[in-house]
Amino acid sequence: xxxxxxxxxxxxxxxxxxxxxxxxxxxxxxxxxxxxxxxxxxxxxxxxxxxxxxxxxxxxxxxxxxxxxxxxxxxxxxxxxxxxxxxxxxxxxxxxxxxxxxxxxxxxxxxxxxxxxxxxxxxxxxxxxxxxxxxxxxxxxxxxxxxxxxxxxxxxxxxxxxxxxxxxxxxxxxxxxxxxxxxxxxxxxxxxxxxxxxxxxxxxxxxxxxxxxxxxxxxxxxxxxxxxxxxxxxxxxxxxxxxxxxxxxxx
Amino acid sequence: xxxxxxxxxxxxxxxxxxxxxxxxxxxxxxxxxxxxxxxxxxxxxxxxxxxxxxxxxxxxxxxxxxxxxxxxxxxxxxxxxxxxxxxxxxxxxxxxxxxxxxxxxxxxxxxxxxxxxxxxxxxxxxxxxxxxxxxxxxxxxxxxxxxxxxxxxxxxxxxxxxxxxxxxxxxxxxxxxxxxxxxxxxxxxxxxxxxxxxxxx
Numbered sequence: 001x002x003x004x005x006x007x008x009x010x011x012x013x014x015x016x017x018x019x020x021x022x023x024x025x026x027x028x029x030x031x032x033x034x035x036x037x038x039x040x041x042x043x044x045x046x047x048x049x050x051x052x053x054x055x056x057x058x059x060x061x062x063x064x065x066x067x068x069x070x071x072x073x074x075x076x077x078x079x080x081x082x083x084x085x086x087x088x089x090x091x092x093x094x095x096x097x098x099x100x101x102x103x104x105x106x107x108x109x110x111x112x113x114x115x116x117x118x119x120x121x122x123x124x125x126x127x128x129x130x131x132x133x134x135x136x137x138x139x140x141x142x143x144x145x146x147x148x149x150x151x152x153x154x155x156x157x158x159x160x161x162x163x164x165x166x167x168x169x170x171x172x173x174x175x176x177x178x179x180x181x182x183x184x185x186x187x188x189x190x191x192x193x194x195x196x197x198x199x200x201x202x203x204x205x206x207x208x209x210x211x212x213x214x215x216x217x218x219x220x221x222x223x224x225x226x227x228x229x230x231x232x233x234x235x236x237x238x239x240x241x242x243x244x245x246x247x248x249x250x251x
Numbered sequence: 252x253x254x255x256x257x258x259x260x261x262x263x264x265x266x267x268x269x270x271x272x273x274x275x276x277x278x279x280x281x282x283x284x285x286x287x288x289x290x291x292x293x294x295x296x297x298x299x300x301x302x303x304x305x306x307x308x309x310x311x312x313x314x315x316x317x318x319x320x321x322x323x324x325x326x327x328x329x330x331x332x333x334x335x336x337x338x339x340x341x342x343x344x345x346x347x348x349x350x351x352x353x354x355x356x357x358x359x360x361x362x363x364x365x366x367x368x369x370x371x372x373x374x375x376x377x378x379x380x381x382x383x384x385x386x387x388x389x390x391x392x393x394x395x396x397x398x399x400x401x402x403x404x405x406x407x408x409x410x411x412x413x414x415x416x417x418x419x420x421x422x423x424x425x426x427x428x429x430x431x432x433x434x435x436x437x438x439x440x441x442x443x444x445x446x447x448x449x450x451x452x
Contacts, residue, residue, distance in 0.1 A: 001413050002364070003371040003391060040439060045371055045393075071268050075439050076393060096264070098437065121297050123369065123395045167369065195365050220365065250371040250391035 001248045004214050005045035005221035006235055007199065008228050010035055012081075013053045015061040032065040039228070040073045042235040045250060047073070048101065048169075048223060051081030052144075063095040070096025078126055080169075084109075089116045093124070101169060103128040104142035107149050107156075110163055117164030126199075127165040129156060131186060132173040138186045145173040157190045157198075165196060169223065172202040179205025179226065187217030199223050207233060207241040214247055253277040253450055254289035256316070258296075258306045266295050266329065269436040273443060275450045283315035291450060292319055296331030300342040300356065300398070303331055304349070313349055320351060325427045327449045330396060333423065333430035337400055351428055354402035361415035367397040372433075374410040374421050381452045382409060382422060382429055382445050390441045392421075392433035399432060 010017045010032065017035050018028055036047055047069070051062045059082060066079055079092045080101025089100045106113050106127055117125045130145050131138045131153045138153035151159075157168055170190055172183035182200045191198040197220035200213040204224040213219045227233050239249040253270055257263055257279050270277035277293075278285070286292060294316065296303055307313045320326055328336050337348045340356035348356065359366045371391040376383055383390070394412070399419040402408055410422035412432070423430040429449055435442035 001372065002368060002394075003373075005370050043439075070265065072272055074265075074269055074272070074436055074442060076437050096268070098265070123297065123367065166367075197365055197369050220370070250373075 003045070003248045003250045004219075004242065005199075006043075006210070006238055006249065007046045007048055007221055007223045008035075008039045008044050008235070009048045009050060009201065009223045009225045011050050011052050011225065012062050012065075013051070014058040015065045018052070032062070033068050036069040036073045039235065040075060042228075043239060043250060044075065044235050045221070046076040046078065048078045048080065050101070051079065053081070063092065066092075066097060067095040080126070080128055085112070086115050086119060089120070093120060099124050099126050099166070101126040101128045103130065106160065107140065107142050107151070110159065113160055113163040113165055117166070122164045122166035125165050126167045126169050127160040128169040128171065129153065129160070129190075130171045130173050133183075133186075138189075141173060145176075153186055154189060154193055157194050161194045161196050167197045167199060168194065169199045169201055171223075175203025176201070177226065178203055181205065181209040182213040182217050182219070182222075184212055184217035187213065187219055191218040191220065197221060207238050210238055211242060211245055211247065214242070252289050253291040253293060254286050255279045255293045255295065256283075256286075256312050257281040258303070258310050258312050263295050265436045266293060269443060269446055270450070273447055273450070275447070281310065283311040286315050286319060289324070291325050291327070292316065293449075294326060294328045294332035294335065296329065296335065297395075298331060300331065300334060300340045300348075301344070301346045303335055304346055307335065307349070316349065317351070320428060323427060325449070325452065326351070326429065328423075328428075328430035329436070330432060330434055333432055334398060334400055336423070336428065336430055337402070340398065342398055352400075352402050352407055352423055352425055352430070353404065354400060354407070356398050356400055358398050359415040359419075364415045366415065368394050368414050370394065371438075372412050372414060372421075374412050374433075375418070376410050377405075377408045378424070380409040380422070380424050382424065382431065382448050384444075384448045386441055386444050392431070392435065392438040392442060392445075394421075394433045396432060400430070
């Protein structure tokens with residue numbers, strides 16, 4: 001049976017892993033290669049590197065690190081952050097990534113999704129959707145959650161699917177870094193409305209939260225950072241927990 | 252030496268990197284003539300069936316691969332590379348394949364499962380296979396695909412995997428012809444073992 005995936009997300013800058021709380025207040029969590037090796041041994045199903053660097057130069061440093069990872073860690077690698085053109089995506093693929101994650105640039109220029117998908121295949125395009133609840137509506141945000149867009153979450157999810165996105169990485173900005181659990185309401189809404197996999201993100205603070213994301217949130221994969229980075233739980237432990245509760249995982 | 256056929260379909264670097272990591276000599280080339288003298292040929296591939304078979308034919312790889320197999324050389328198809336070995340595919344109309352393994356390539360149809368299948372799924376071994384030597388039954392591998400192979404002879408099926416309400420053929424072994432629907436180069440230790448087994452057989 002197809003397994004539910006556990007994906008550690010490494011927020012990176014200058015070739016180092018960092019992770020913020022509500023996208024602010026960064027803490028150092030080790031080198032990219034070191035962390036990638038560690039998570040591969042821990043049975044991580046994939047790795048996501050979100051580059052939060054401000055400069056091109058530090059992005060380059062990150063890509064050089066990703067290239068090293070791709071030579072010794074043989075699981076799917078996704079790189080996101082600042083991918084605003086096919087050329088940028090190409091550079092990322094040349095450095096060993098299997099998928100790119102696009103976010104702000106896709107909202108500004110939705111055609112970018114199709115153009116990358118046509119060239120590299122839909123399986124290589126993850127669209128990161130950051131949402132915030134405003135009133136009773138989930139509104140898509142860009143620029144690390146600072147800027148609201150005109151799109152409602154479901155409307156945008158259906159649109160990116162049609163444009164050729166292979167997966168949706170859905171982040172609840174309200175939950176990110178809070179360790180209160182995924183926003184399972186928006187997750188289930190999106191996941192049951194699209195036919196591409198949805199990766200839950202933002203808020204996982206306990207193993208039960210992962211379980212809830214798969215059951216209540218109907219997610220196909222769960223992205224988590226803080227609960228793994230600081231060794232609060234190991235991925236093996238998380239998978240065993242899920243397995244014991246009837247969720248199919250790779251063990 | 253493992254020869255990786257570059258016929259313009261997708262990212263071959265990760266396959267090469269996996270062999271490099273294992274310390275197995277491998278070369279990537281778009282020239283079928285370079286295959287001469289290589290006992291092991293890998294046919295990778297992501298993308299569309301129709302385009303891929305056209306470029307295999309145009310580049311001369313189709314003929315070279317047939318000759319390679321006739322000479323008793325070993326062949327490993329990965330993902331689309333597996334599907335190209337069958338007789339025909341229903342992807343985007345109807346296409347003929349290389350017909351090394353009699354059978355059809357069909358699209359998954361499901362009301363419940365999301366298609367394409369993306370992620371890790373387990374295999375059930377159907378015979379004593381070379382590719383899965385020293386791997387436990389039900390090992391997990393990484394899949395990305397909307398189409399699957401249905402060989403005519405169940406004897407060609409090396410492993411099956413459950414998805415979209417059916418057990419589909421996830422690996423083939425037939426007289427030196429090997430094929431896997433998953434990506435061994437993205438399937439961590441289990442995948443590396445499959446590549447090692449292919450290179451060593």
